[in-house]
Each structure stands twice: as C-alpha cells, then as structure tokens.
Amino acid sequence: MLLADLAQVSGDVAATSARSQKIALLAGLFRAAAPEDAPVVIPYLAGRLPQGRIGVGWSVLREPVAAADRATLTVREVDAALTALARVAGAGAQGERRRLVRELLAAATEDEQRFLIGLLTGEVRQGALDALAVEGLAAATQVPPADVRRAVMLAGSLRDVARALLAEGPQALAEFRLTVGRPVGPMLAQSAKSVAEAVERLGACAVEEKLDGIRVQVHRDGPDVRIHTRTLDEVTDRLPEVTAVARALPATRFILDGEVIALDGAGRPVPFQRVAGRFGSRVDVSAAHAALPLSPVFFDVLSVDGRDLLELPGEQRHTELSRLVPEPLRVRRCVVRDPADAAARAAAEDFFAATLRRGHEGVVVKALDAPYSAGRRGAAWLKVKPVHTLDLVVLAAEWGHGRRTGKLSNLHLGARGPDGGFVMLGKTFKGLTDATLGWQTERLRELAVRDDGHVVTVRPELVVEIAYDGLQTSSRYPAGVTLRFARVVRYREDKTAAEADTVETVLAAHAGGEE
C-alpha cells in the first residue's frame, strides 16, 4: 500500500467532523490493507508510530524539504526507514537522524510530507486517534466494537489486536484476557468540585486519599515482578523498592494498582517534583534510590491467584486488596454506605480535610459497586482537590495553533511586584470558551505594544481570575515559583491592574505548606 493512500484518507478524516464518517473512512482503508501492511497502517491512522517516539522532533523537521512530485513511497518502506532511524544512537546520531528524515521527506509528496510530519511530532490533528481506529477496525472486520475495545484494553496494544484479528479472525479476540505480566490500561477518574458533589453523584462510595506521585501497575508472577506506568511503559528497573515490596506480599500471582510517592522523616509526602526527579533517574538508580526512597501505596487489585477481579464491585475488590496488602501499603479510606446519612457525609468531609492536613493532594471518591473499567475515564471514580484562585494581569499572549489559529490563546500571567512592575508566574491556555477566546483576542490586540509573530506583548491592564492547584518551584520564572495547572476562570473587567494580587500575597498564601 502506498503512503499516499494513507495521507489521502487522513486528509479526508480531518475534513469531516462526523465521527461515523471518520470511522467509515478508516474502515475502508483497513479493509484494503494487505495483512502485512495492517500492523503499520492501523497505528499510523491512529496517529501513532508502531516504534513509539523515535527521537525526531520539531528542530529536525523545522526546515522544509523539497517534495517529490510523484507518490512512490510504500507504507512498508516508510516503516523500515523509521525502524532504522529509531536505532540510530551515539555520537553523530543527531546529524544522522536528520539526514535520514530529510531523505525520507524528499521521497514524499507534499500531502505525504504533511502526514509524516504529523506522525513524527505526534500531531496528526485528523480528529481520530486510538478510539476511532478501534471503531474502524471493528467495522472493517465486522466484529462488535465493544469486543475489539475490550481486547485492546486488556492487550494494552491496538497493534497486537489488529494483527491477531486480521490474521485469525474474530475468535482471536478471546485470546486477549487479563494476564499477569501484560499491562492493561488503568482506570482513570473524572473531576468533581467537592466531596459533597461527588457523594451526591455516586451514592454509596468510598473516599480514598489521592496521593501526588507516579501511577504504577505492579504485576507479580512468582519471582517475576514487572511495573508499568499509566501509559504502560515498563519501569521495573527504576523501582527496586517496589519490586521488593511486591515479593514480600502473601501471594505469588497478582496485579496491583497504586501510586508511588516519597515520605519525609516525619511521614509527610515529598513534593511531586522531587518524586518525579527520582523516578526519572535511570543511570544510577541505586544512588537515586538511596537519596530518596520511594514507597508504593496501593488502592486496587485486578487479579489474584489466577482470579480475574475486573468485574467485581469495587467494595469486593477492596476486600481482596486488604487481604493481600497490609495497612501502611494501602491508601487510607472512609466509606459512605448511606449517602442519606448526614453523619457519614460529615465523616467524609472530615476525612478530606484530614487528608489535606497530612499533606496529600486530595481524595478520589469511588462508587462501591463499580467494576474496574480498564483504560476508561469513567464517572465511577471522581477526584476532588482544593482549588486556589488569584487575580492576575495579562502581560502577553501567544498566537494559537490548530483550531486556535488566528486567536490569541496562551496567556502570560503576572502578579504585581514590589516596585510597581509585574512578575510573571506562568502561562495558561485552559478554561477558555470560544467566545472568551474571541473576546480576548480583540481586547489584547487593542492593548498590543509588540508582535513578534509568536508572542504579542500588551499593556498590562487586563485582569483575569486564575484557578490553580498550588505552587511549584521554578527556575524559569523570576519569583522562583510557578502556578501548577493554571486555568482561566473569568475576566475581571471590574478590576484594574493596580487591584491585582501581589507576588507577596501569592507566596504568603503557600508559605509553610506545599500544596
């Protein structure tokens, strides 16, 4: 199959907004793909490389390459070229990768180049990723989408399922069962504004600590322990202490879901930044380990002694968990059996407050009767975190990309400094409706003093209310801190810049506590 066919379909998919149409287009191409092409074609049209990220980014792709005028590249040629490229390493690797990429692009037409660059940067922007590729695969093979989706979740891989399905037919899906040693997509949580709202939405529920660390899925099969992240990357080598914990538990085959954090001498959690630093250390793990030991804390069990627990209600899985994992290795929790019981609701609020006092991020409220929905962000788990707000001044804004092209999108945010100037605390593009986006573009253009084509600097007059999750240390910004997860709540046209919050108040609000 020619790469041009993929580029064509990708363009067609991007051109329609109807999901049904996108799925039909994908299915059409999957049907036309030869069995040897399918393991490449399907990830490509899900916007991903089968090799994963291969060390090619914007700096390599920045300079344009003259396009070919005839489409000759086959999908398999491209895959072979990228496989070779992914293997390049060592001194001179940058230059060699650059040469290989440019060679590939020179053989591609303009449309093919656009598609390849999208794949390499992870920005195909066709309005279809894994989920719609699964639907397309189901349509192409005439298998119920739910069956394919389930197999993909349990296999942790669209490509493997596609290969099996196309080679062996629908019965191949039965092979994809929960298997110790093979990671599954972790269940994710939605957000709620308060514990009261979460309890209201869920009914009978458990309120559990939300720890601010790295999500891990731990598989043990006899002496063999494997640890995977949220995106299913294997990180066993980096977490020897987790392996040791898993080996010490009173069962030999299981899959646990939890979070890895670090505790200081007083038993309080260490800030996420330090945990991430330790977790990211790969060269000398034992030194990093000694400097900051990590502790796993578990909150779910998916399998034990060969029993698949995914379909069990959360409460029964918790019973299994408490049998397998002793107290300090489990998250604390508080159960609300009857949401109509005022005392139980009050206990849940107290638990939330106590969790924050212990230095944790918040809570996750979980329906007692919900199964483990692997790979889904269902409404059965709701996270609740405290939110802070500030009134800050817009110092500049950046031109947006994609659907925000032509709009001023990413705002530079400043607090009032001691000398009457403004101190930048970070940026945000989140929380904006299209209407607000349009409005701020107009307003900021009126206030513009400079436009370098990327950043538009403005007179510091517009005040915007910003929600954020806390401060984190920063080497990038002058105050030495930046806002974590900043997002726009609303513009404060009733306020002047002189009434915005000061750096001093921002720092004081978080003094002594690290949220």
Add this chain to the structure above:
DNA sequence: TTCCGACAGTGGGGTCGCAAT
C-alpha cells in the same frame, strides 16, 4: 427532544538523559 458519556484538541511546567556546543 434533551441529556450526557466519550473523544479529541490545546497546550502548561519539571525532570532526566543524551548529543552538540
């Protein structure tokens, strides 16, 4: 007919490892 679940998009900051400077 309206509501709501699932998806995709739009990027944020920090940290590490690696190669280039």
Add this chain to the structure above:
DNA sequence: ATTGCGACCCCACTATCGGAA
C-alpha cells in the same frame, strides 16, 4: 561544563458527536 532537544511524568478544560434517556 553548559545548552538544547526530546521523552514522559503530572495535568484542566472545552467542543463536539451520537447514542441513551
């Protein structure tokens, strides 16, 4: 030794489609 780049941790929020209610 320092700098720049890419990968990958953490993540919030809105718009949209299309099936459920």
